[in-house]
Amino acid sequence: KDKASVENTVAHVATWVIAGLRQQQFTSLPELRAAITDRVGAYNAEPFQKRPGSRASVFAAEEQPLLTGLPAAAYEISRWAYGRRVGRNGHVVWERNYYSVPFAHVGTSVDLRITDRVLQAYRGSERLTSHLLLPESAANEYRTNDADLPAGEKYRQWDPERVREWAGRIGPAAVTVVNRIFESVPVDEQGLDAALAVLRLSRRYSAERVEAACRLALAGRVRSPRYAHLQPILATEQDKAAGLRPPRDEGVEHGGYVRGAEYYAGGAK
Template identity: 95%
Template sequence: GSVRTSILEDLDVYPRTSRRPSTTPSTAKSLFVACLPFSRYAFVEPAMDMKQDTWLRAHVAMFEAFTGSVPRIVPDNLKTGVIKHPREGEVVLNDAYREMAAHYSAAVLPGRIRAPKDKASVENTVAHVATWVIAGLRQQQFTSLPELRAAIIDRVAAYNAEPFQKRPGSRASVFAAEKQPFLTGLPAAAYEISRWVYGRRVGRNGHVVWERNYYSVPFANIGTTVDLRITDRVLQAYRGTERLTSHLLLPESAANEYRTNDADLPVGEKYRQWDPSRAREWAGRVGPAAVTVVNRIFESVPVDVQGLDAALAVLRLSRRYSAERVEAACRLALAGRVRSPRYAHLQPILATEQDKAAGFRPPRDEPAEHGGFVRGAEYYAGGAK
């Protein structure tokens, strides 16, 4: 029993980078190979590279394939996982690699340099993978990585089901009967690959910039620096070890957009987020013509929020010009042919001071109409000479 427990605690991991011979599948440059030493149960994951994110994602896929984790991971000494492995002293691991292992309650114990016996089982599995996977798929063409991954899963499943030559059963049967029941259960949520960005300054608007977009931080941190942790879905701001706030990450196509948590803003009317109702309140303080302009902007869009930027652009003119002048410009624009004036119509009026000229111009006297111009009876009777 004690020997079996000791064996069950091991997991050897080794990255295999191919030199792309003619028999290698053309869509992958690397193969991540892992196995459980006692059962020799294997896992293979194709990848386009073996950078840090790829290395960590391969581990997450490996644990999901094994449906459990183990107390120890024995990797090779590649730089994406192990920073330093001295003959004497403590092994220095990559921070992200150590964080991933801790998420699965595992310790990373790299094999000694130039000591292949420390990971003999995976070295042997790598040789078998070259035959079962690379050579077995040499005649096939793949157009995407998922397509190649599906083919590799089938080949590895056949490899694990192949009977042993010198012991009863197969890798799959030994894994199911002897190994799988002793694996540690997986966490409720899979590990999320993250990266850290340090020393980002919080702007005067209470937001920090990341990838051309803005994310709010509690207003007490304005002017300070924070550290950002970015995953595939979430951006988190930290100050030291304290997490300040968390946001859903905006898509890569977004630019100059804001993610603002209400809890990050100070309390007070002037700190409210802008919405159509608040824009209408501001227009009411400018004048009735400004209210009409803002209402027509919101009426011209399917959803009120889509007209918010256009309405605020008009109202912000009152910061450069007086409210009276903006109101006069709105009246002048509404008298024209454009039903829904915007910033592009009002700003030239204010810049050229047409609003002032309109204020001094006397109203034009027009004759009253009494049914229009009608020729008299004498015209049709031939009385006109």
Template identity: 45%
Template sequence: MGARAQRIGARGRHVEAAARGVRGLVPGEGVPFMGYDRFCKLYADYVLRLGVTSRVERKAGRTVEVDWAGATMPIHDTVTGETSKAYLFVGCLPFSRYSFVRATGDMRESSWLDCHVCMFDYFGAVPVRIVCDNLKTGVVSHPRDGEIVPDDHYRNLAEHYSTAVLPGRVKRPKDKPSGENLVLHAERAVVGAMRDREFHSLDELNRAIRDWLDAYNAAPFQKREGSRLAVFESEERPMMIPLPVMPYETGDWAGTRKVANDCHIVYRRNRYSVPHRLIGTRVELRETARTLEIWHDGQRVAVHRLFDAVQSNRSSTRDVDLPKKANWREWDEPRVRAWASGVGPNAVIVISRIFESYARPDQAIDPALAVLRLSRRYGRQRLENACDVARRVVNTPRHRQLKTILDTGQDHEVMEGEDPKVKGLDVEPPAGYVRGADYNARETKR
């Protein structure tokens, strides 16, 4: 056998798994060998089978793929005469191919986050996860082996919208093919088709992009029934996460504050409540355009709407931040009557008579509370019995009469249906002081 055949036989040993055909043995060596033509054919079959891929089935409302487009659009400022670049942000839902495109003036972190907020607002809902590139404004590190570390602000945005950031593998654009495809379409439709138009601001460019985007999403599919908009509205949006009450806002850290004993911190001459478990600790503040976020140990514990700069000595208090004993609220007639109903029907009658005896309900609150506070010392049942006794003797019982009944124990002496005669309780107070016969006798002796 010649040298060329020996080289072919040696190469065949390395692709033994691919060579499944008939082969013989080199005499005296026991190694497989084959002809060069057969080796090429079997190796080509092996490579063909090695490149077989499976079709990925997309799930509705599960993923949105986001990216920056490479091409830019010029913005001509009519005031300064300068020309700046506009960058395109794209986002695509792989299941319905429903798309979003927006132009920004830069590719900074704040613009990246604001585009996400606008995208979720355009969708009207939030997918379960976000797939992006390993850009510096979104991912701190993405090691081959180990945990992915997203940017803090990007992670905060994901937590605000109850979604997750799952970056694609490094240098693997096929991990987000729908986003890459939308980049191509956006560059052709915006950068290419609008190249002859002159835009003087980002708002003007975004209005033109919005018109194209609405038509793009409403256009029917070529190989599928319906359109991007129809599939999104009917199948995908119901499977997505609802939007939070307030959109996410980018902001800056504003230092730390110590939580006072009243569960509040002071920021710019106003007070904001913090959960009572954090009294005495220091918390971090993050200010946005409209809100003040309070953080502790890497977790956001409270969010308040910022007071205006001209306002001072105002308080923003959440009921959940205060302990139960600190949840003070002013007494009013419904609250007093609710307490009386918890004591018993006779207490309700007594409290009603007290309120009827005053021209204004506010005047009756203190006398009624004085009666109801007797339940703390004597118990609800004894106060209920005392009210039953007093209401049949006095038209409008007060604290003094009820306390006399409770101190002397007369609430236990009267049976049901018996006409009570309460000691020390004047049924009808005298009209005045009248001197008796003994007094006149003493005056005569003098």
């Protein structure tokens, strides 16, 4: 109901301020801004015609005590990603990068709130952790808060060195496969998922069978065997067939069969 009255007052103030500044000349915007501020202050200090006080005195007595300070942080527009699963490494994936979540939430789903600067993980209305957002150009990088990790030596982040250690416990062929995976990518971290997919086959099959499958794959024409090459070998038990096949028993020739001069001489007769 007061909208029209407020609009009329604003228009009246603007007209009054402009009228008072029309005869002046200004050489810069700060100079003009200061003059407008003084003019508005003078308008608010003018006494009311039908009651005591002025706009400035009413503001100081009635409105100013009710004002609260502005928030310490400016409002940021955010977007949400719901139902993101926390991996076994205690991190959640967002735009090809990894952000840690408290280790107690491994295997659960969390919601992500993303602004221009920050990524936050929520479980319901509880905020679990907060990270500075990695730049858009980043890929396969980690943001890890120490407080999100379990105490002691219970957790160790996967890196190329640790992956090679695991491959070494399986066998030399597995080491070769892992090394070739890392050689096929520009940055080692980009090969972590592919290498781990190969090594995790040993959780379903034995390490001996995975090593045999790696040997078979390396004997083929694939330069860098991956999970897609090894899993069918194990599923169809080609590695077992290769292990049961007896080795070819071929005699070793120390010299060729040579027909001497007598043979040819005899044939010429």
